Amino acid sequence: MPATQPDKHLWLAEQIFSAFPQDVSGLKFFTLDCGCIYFHRVFRDGLIDPTLSVYRDAKDGPCEMCMCLKEGWEGRLLDECVVYNSGFQMVDG
Numbered sequence: 075m076p077a078t079q080p081d082k083h084l085w086l087a088e089q090i091f092s093a094f095p096q097d098v099s100g101l102k103f104f105t106l107d108c109g110c111i112y113f114h115r116v117f118r119d120g121l122i123d124p125t126l127s128v129y130r131d132a133k134d135g136p137c138e139m140c141m142c143l144k145e146g147w148e149g150r151l152l153d154e155c156v157v158y159n160s161g162f163q164m165v166d167g
């Protein structure tokens with residue numbers, strides 16, 4: 075498991091792209107101050123999945139911040155980035 079945040083985005087993107095190789099062309103990541111990563115999938119036709127998914131390291135356990143403050147997560151946003159399936163290999167190394 076990569077430790078730094080950009081590495082974690084790429085690692086997570088790789089897992090999702092290999093799970094949905096035909097459908098997902100990109101991912102929009104939102105990093106919160108509690109360490110959770112929220113993301114939307116972007117489909118090949120350009121539509122953004124309205125479902126907000128959450129990734130959190132299993133070793134960190136459930137996130138109390140997100141359980142209590144789920145509605146206001148945008149206010150705790152540290153960083154957002156988009157990773158595209160066609161280009162993410164080029165970022166490596």
Ligand SMILES: [Zn+2]
Pocket residue numbers: 106108109110137138139140
């Ligand atoms: Zn959280």
